[in-house]
Amino acid sequence: MYVKHLRCIACGREYPTTPQQTTCQHCGFDGILDVIYDYEQIKKVWTKESLAEDRDFSIWRYLPLLPIETDTLRPNLRVGGTPLYHACKLGEAIGVDKLYIKDDGLNPTASLKDRASAIAVVKAVEAGASTVACSSTGNAASSLAGNVASLSGYALNACIFVPQRAPAGKVAQLLIFGATVISVQGNYGDAFDLSTAAIERYGWYNRNAAINPYLVEGKKTVAIEICEQLHWQAPDWAVFSVGDGCTIAGAYKGFYDLYQLGMIAKIPKLIGVQAEGCAPLTRAWETSKHWQKTEENTLADSIAVGSPRNPEKALRAVRESNGLMVNVSDQEILEMQSFIGRHSGVFGEPAGVTGFAGLKKLIENQRISPEETFVVAITGNGLKDIANAAKAVGEPLKLAPDIDQLDKVLQERDLI
Ligand SMILES: *Cc1c(COP(=O)(O)O)cnc(C)c1O
Ligand SMILES: [Zn+2]
Numbered sequence: 001m002y003v004k005h006l007r008c009i010a011c012g013r014e015y016p017t018t019p020q021q022t023t024c025q026h027c028g029f030d031g032i033l034d035v036i037y038d039y040e041q042i043k044k045v046w047t048k049e050s051l052a053e054d055r056d057f058s059i060w061r062y063l064p065l066l067p068i069e070t071d072t073l074r075p076n077l078r079v080g081g082t083p084l085y086h087a088c089k090l091g092e093a094i095g096v097d098k099l100y101i102k103d104d105g106l107n108p109t110a111s112l113k114d115r116a117s118a119i120a121v122v123k124a125v126e127a128g129a130s131t132v133a134c135s136s137t138g139n140a141a142s143s144l145a146g147n148v149a150s151l152s153g154y155a156l157n158a159c160i161f162v163p164q165r166a167p168a169g170k171v172a173q174l175l176i177f178g179a180t181v182i183s184v185q186g187n188y189g190d191a192f193d194l195s196t197a198a199i200e201r202y203g204w205y206n207r208n209a210a211i212n213p214y215l216v217e218g219k220k221t222v223a224i225e226i227c228e229q230l231h232w233q234a235p236d237w238a239v240f241s242v243g244d245g246c247t248i249a250g251a252y253k254g255f256y257d258l259y260q261l262g263m264i265a266k267i268p269k270l271i272g273v274q275a276e277g278c279a280p281l282t283r284a285w286e287t288s289k290h291w292q293k294t295e296e297n298t299l300a301d302s303i304a305v306g307s308p309r310n311p312e313k314a315l316r317a318v319r320e321s322n323g324l325m326v327n328v329s330d331q332e333i334l335e336m337q338s339f340i341g342r343h344s345g346v347f348g349e350p351a352g353v354t355g356f357a358g359l360k361k362l363i364e365n366q367r368i369s370p371e372e373t374f375v376v377a378i379t380g381n382g383l384k385d386i387a388n389a390a391k392a393v394g395e396p397l398k399l400a401p402d403i404d405q406l407d408k409v410l411q412e413r414d415l416i
Helices: 039-045 048-052 059-065 088-094 114-126 139-150 168-176 188-202 215-219 221-229 246-260 280-287 311-320 330-344 350-364 386-393 403-412
Strands: 003-008 033-037 084-086 098-103 131-135 157-163 180-184 237-241 269-275 324-328 373-378
Touching: 033 246, 039 059, 059 221, 084 221, 088 098, 088 330, 088 350, 098 221, 114 131, 114 139, 114 215, 114 246, 131 139, 131 188, 139 157, 139 168, 157 168, 157 188, 168 180, 180 188, 215 221, 215 246, 221 246, 237 246, 237 350, 246 269, 246 311, 269 280, 269 311, 269 350, 280 311, 280 324, 324 330, 324 350, 330 350, 330 386, 350 373
Parallel strands: 098 373, 131 157, 157 180, 237 269, 237 373, 269 324
Antiparallel strands: 003 033, 084 098
């Protein structure tokens, strides 16, 4: 491992890299830890050239930049290696030439969260745990359950706390993967609190967002992959939807690591996008004040986080990259599901397309120049939540099996 230590983002205290280390003992929930690497040592063994020869296209190709031992058992799923498309038609539709979309819905359990959960499973094994637990709006849960299920040679259980509103597709995934699923009759905050109490009482391994410093290190692989896929030409802007803030913080860490290693020439400006009905971090960014708890009033369930768990790391990512934050309405999110689908063939869940909705709005309002290079992450797959998708696109044409009726309908729509 090339990790030197963990460092509190609030007070700077340092901690050893034990698997169980969570937040800073002095700062509590505000004392989220950063993983600090020995870049000089990494530079000696890991180069663009050595990577070019590596035939493993999963996240494990970035092992020197991951906080795990090299010989620990790993989940058997292929996490990472998702496509980065130059989305010409989608870009044209919003007046942008250099638009790339990173389809992270193509991870094994269909969201970017697999990148974090794969690391969590490795750390749980290193900790010698028999149960790993988390609370989640849905995707962290299904990714943890899937990655646990794929592990062979080690008995590990997944115990998952989801809020009542978690979409049926995500809950079905959990049950299919054999996890113990507790559907907490309350919101994400309630699920989080119950999971915290259970983890403390039973001594389970903690995969909760932000609390566990290693998860962001998994999420950062999305940024490393983007740069490698762009042949180490970092984009001008990278766009992510924001709930707890771990994803955008992870993206920043990936770019930061590569910049420290001299593998990219600049850190992209990060755009964080929240839903209007649940935007505590955009508000904090706009007012430069401490974030305030808000309602969770959005259909984008994965970012319906009224009390974000990684606020400071997320705001730091936006600030230090000279980026910005913006909100979009649920209506805009729904419209972007079919807009992206029609113009790219990629189907994102509501939170998965929220980033793009934000970018479109910023371009339309001329807040950023369309001349620049943009990468937008589609963070989760739309098939997980077809109830919302159906709201966006309505019903198909219903017709008796009769060619004359078909003729009539097609003529009405100018299709023949
Ligand atoms: C979790 C999630 C996000 C947001 O990530 P945070 O770390 O909570 O900010 C965005 N999109 C999808 C699909 C997610 O599952
Ligand atoms: Zn501290």
